[in-house]
Amino acid sequence: MSKRQGDTWRALGLMSGTSLDGIDVAVIETDGERVLRRGFAATYPYSEAFREKLHAGLAEATTLRTRTERPGRLMLLEQYLTELHAEAIGHYCADHEIEPDSIDLIGFHGQTVLHRPEAKLTVQLGDGPLLSRLSGRPVVYDLRAADVAAGGQGAPLAPAYHRALAAEIAERPLVVLNLGGVANVTWIGADGTLLAFDTGPASAMIDDWVKKTLGKPYDADGALAASGTIHADIVARWLNHPYFKTPPPKSLDRNAFDMEALAHLSPEDGAATLTAFSAAAAGAALEHFPEKPTLWVASGGGRRNATLMTMIANRVGTAVRPAEAFDIDGDGVEAEAWAFLAVRSRLGLPITYPGTTGVPQPLTGGVVAEAG
Incomplete structure (x- = not known):
């Protein structure tokens, strides 16, 4: 993507919170420093059946020793979770009359199932490359991982x-x-x-x-x-x-x-x-x-x-x-934050700081999955 620092990005953020209630979606326009425009925020709730599966996944995740392990049901759970996020993007764009191709970048949080920064381990279920393929847009994911690897808490990132x-x-x-x-x-x-x-x-x-x-x-x-x-x-x-x-x-x-x-x-x-x-x-x-x-x-x-x-x-x-x-949408702040952080990540700007996560110096993070 040819956009650079100072350009305006239209970014979509996806947040699945620790309360396991659903997927928050929001769009902002930003240059990575300022919030130039905030759009609508929406929540797409998980079904009760899927919420039960996530609770079971939390129990299985206690055995994880690396962030890439997906034992038992976690692999299928991650795939289905990613597909639900792709559906949420589609519904959001249709509901708010947004052309998907107008989205420059997607910030994908995923579902946290384990957070143990003392062991330099944080695990969010969510397949960034799969979401990029399904949405046709570039996706920035794993925004916590670099911070934890560098000795930070990996949270909060907002x-x-x-x-x-x-x-x-x-x-x-x-x-x-x-x-x-x-x-x-x-x-x-x-x-x-x-x-x-x-x-x-x-x-x-x-x-x-x-x-x-x-x-x-x-x-x-x-x-x-x-x-x-x-x-x-x-x-x-x-x-x-x-x-x-x-x-x-x-x-x-x-x-x-x-x-x-x-x-x-x-x-x-x-x-x-x-x-x-x-x-x-x-x-x-x-x-x-x-x-x-x-x-x-x-x-x-x-x-x-x-x-x-x-x-x-x-x-x-x-x-x-x-x-x-x-005049701030209290339901949309976290999803908006992930859109903002995705742009900062793409520009190589810091997303975590010594005063926010304890990382030794201001640090960027995230992994980019290019569309296509």
Whole structure:
């Protein structure tokens, strides 16, 4: 592709989150430094049957020792997952009247099934070359791998995009809080300095609990948690995990905490306790910031959980506002970030930094699968 630094790219991002809910798709126009235009974002949910297969795949992935292994069902799961992403691209382009050939580049996250940066291992299911063949567009994938190989945490990767996205928001220091399956924060200083890390669980444990106890995919608006009683002793026990005292950069696997402690609780009390834990984990991030933020901007599905948002605001003592208050699509931020990072990768620009992942120096990453 002949595009160079300074040119405008129309990039499509695909994000499959740790909450296993579906595929987020978004398109942006960018030069790799600025966000010139944001299009529509959309989510294409996984079927319940496929979600069950992914949960089974997570269990199998615990045995992985290299990022290229695909034992058991993981190989077929990866192929089917990639085909679903290709279908999502087709639906998105049709739904929003976009010519697929107008897309310069696709950023493909894939589905994280294992994240162990201490072992220099992070595994995202997703076949980049297959997606490129199916979509007919160049695909940038494996954006976490180079960072982990260089000693970084491999997460979070969205901070470079958060800084570009927040350029029009005057308040500083500012925190962008992404409430996905695992929550992460990007602290942006007055001079643009970045500090980023995973705070702890957000929606993943809550969703898993609600699914296990009630057979529902999530706690709608936090209503279940609001009707329950918080078991503070369990929250305190989890907060004693050394992760919360460890200085950033740091990242967390979605299954880092065992829910066995909740076995004797009602669905309501379990949801309340897990929601309180997610909020407390976000609050614990404060001790790692160089300066207290004046504003928190929340994206990700967890921002719709009113109980969680209220608990977080109480913990951090500062306004926590949804992304939409700043004309930002809170559902699309992560997919938009992957589009942005794909362009930066293609231009050889850094996508991770010492303050975001702990990598020794600013580092680019990603693997390109050329169309055709």
